[in-house]
Amino acid sequence: MRLRIMAHYAGSFFIACLVIVVINFFYMRSYVYQEANLYHFTPEETMDLVTHNISLKEEHTFDVSPTLAAHLNNEAIGLQLINKQFEEVFRYNDPVGAMHVYSPNTLISLYENNTVTTFVETVLLNDTPYTVLLFYSPEQVKRTLYTSDVKKVSAAYNIYWLLGMNLFVLLMISYIYTYSISRPIHRITHRIVELSKGDYRIHEAGNGIYSVVEKAMNQLGLQLKASKKAHEEAESHREEWISNLSHDIKTPLTSMMGYGELLGDACEELTEETRAHYKQVIVEKGAYIETLLDDLNLTTRLKHSNTLLRCERVNLIKEIKSNLIDVLNSPQFVNQEHTVAFTHTDDFVLVELDRQLFKRALLNLVYNSFLHNEAPVSVNVHVDSRDAQWVAIDIDDNGVGVSDQERDQIFTRYYRGTHTQAKSEGSGLGMAIAKDIVNAHKGRIRAEKSPRGGLKITIDLRRIQSNETLS
Structure with a gap:
């Protein structure tokens, strides 16, 4: 590669220099030495005037x-x-x-x-x-007399020797010039080939005019390396998620098939109460499978659709209160010892959001605290609206929390944490769905360790700067 680059630039430079030499040669020969008569002055005009005017x-x-x-x-x-x-x-x-x-x-x-x-x-x-x-005056016309040895002059101005010397000088200059030019280009092309083969090592950048390009190539290598690592991790999480989801679907399907076969048999020993119980199990397992598929469909739509939201202006404080009341009245947790507290800095905070999707995100985050911690769990929801542009919603619990490594992964679509205290049915998409919903609202979401020892999730939504009131 480097030899081809050097040959290309050397040939171009040599041809350019040769053209310049030829142009100068013909210019000096045809104009300077002949047409201009610079070195052959005769006072013909003056002599002619003297002859006719004296x-x-x-x-x-x-x-x-x-x-x-x-x-x-x-x-x-x-x-x-x-x-x-x-x-x-x-x-x-x-x-x-x-x-x-x-x-x-x-x-x-x-x-x-x-x-x-x-x-x-x-x-x-x-x-x-x-x-x-x-x-x-010598300042006008100057005469220079000299004598020379014809043989020595002829030898000194030998056309073959002069041509050979000039060609040699041109070749040397071309080589030096193209060598200095081709070095950084060779490093850049070689680096591109390495990147294409998956070699993301950092190379020392030169100090020439291409140093910016070489530094950019190193930065690109770092980005490609990080992207490759993220892709591999996402692929690993996806495969793990598919395996878990397949298991989660297979288990209720097996129960449904088993209870279905029992109901299909003409077994007089089954009481009416037992048959009703079997039917209820089949319905519950079917609903569970439907929830799994709905979760998968929703996260896919949120990831690829910009027209899914049906936003309206709402009072965020009132909306969160209504959603938390639904949590407390949920049959799943009505008999548990969990508690939910809600605080806020203002009674009225105007935002624009899709009420159904926002409720889904909020409930996913609250339920996540209940599902992955042993009872009793205390969840605090706090709305801080002191910033003029953003409103922050904090959901933190006093559970076992998550490790720093898992905290960076909990919003990954194909990731399932290992900190769950008990086996619970679920698609593993709850946190990813919550993040996708927040992102669809042009908001921000982040996770950190709670001062109470558990997990703290913060959602930032843009406020509406308006004096309008809600009807």
């Missing part, structure tokens, strides 16, 4: 036209004319380095003068030949 009078004096004078002044060019005897006959703009009399050697030495750049050319004025000397 005249020789009869008095052997020279007259410069305004056109030539303006050109020489604007370009700061010095002009000097010398005759066949190398003597000065005319000058203009007082050229720097100009002499009145020259010799062949002094004329040659002008080409080596660094303070002025001189051009020499012969012109005819009235059929008389004169030598024209043009003097340029």
Whole structure:
């Protein structure tokens, strides 16, 4: 993988550099060295003006036209004319380095003068030949003379050696560049492959521009690891729940089948009272199975439906009082020694909820305290409405409580606790249903240890900020 990444980036970088070199080569060759004539300056324009704009009078004096004078002044060019005897006959703009009399050697030495750049050319004025000397400042036109050994220059500028050297440099730069780029990319791709195979180990992140990505990959690994663990636990709980539910259904079914066979037999020994008892057992077992299936259906609907609630505005205090009265009058606990106390900070707390589902959640939580603790059990229900946005409902008991590990799992749909003191029939969905109902109301629910030693469940519901009264 890393070699493919390096090859990809190295090839791209090498091609880009090669294109830049080729573009620069043709640009320098076609424009700089040929079209622009940067290194081949000739004063043709000035010489042409001198030839046509300077005249020789009869008095052997020279007259410069305004056109030539303006050109020489604007370009700061010095002009000097010398005759066949190398003597000065005319000058203009007082050229720097100009002499009145020259010799062949002094004329040659002008080409080596660094303070002025001189051009020499012969012109005819009235059929008389004169030598024209043009003097340029080195800041305008600069001449550089050098000599070279042709063989050495040819060897130094060998096209194959230059091409090979440049290719080697390009390859080295490409390798260094792509190696530094491919290292973090290789780590990231390798990390992705590891995550896809279920390897969630944490790797040390680099310090480059990809450090944020590598840290995010580590965080993703932690999340995937936690998600995998949660999934495995949920699957284990689901299998355990299915096993328990199957057992809970199988037991009453066996009783129903047995009593049904007894009722079906034409046994005259069965009294009418006995037959009525058998029928009652079958009805009770059937109702129990129906409750199990209803619980399963309800928790599934709460999990996947947003239109299940039929909410209305109610006084929460009045609603809870009515529900707790139903608990106290329940035939299941009327002969027990359990007690229920209800306290609240305000007499009127307006909330919006589904009355039937809220009652189901509240009763599930209260019954849970009774079912999983030995009698007598004291349950306190307290409503704290001092917060302007939320109202808290606390349900705590003085039972045996649950361990910290189980406390984190009691609302899990496929979890059944181990703290039950006695065998009791139930689907194991009561706490999960209560949580799903609270969540459907956009509320919050949590469990903690009660100050009284048992379990404390807290439900938070949003209050309605309204001055409206209930009818």
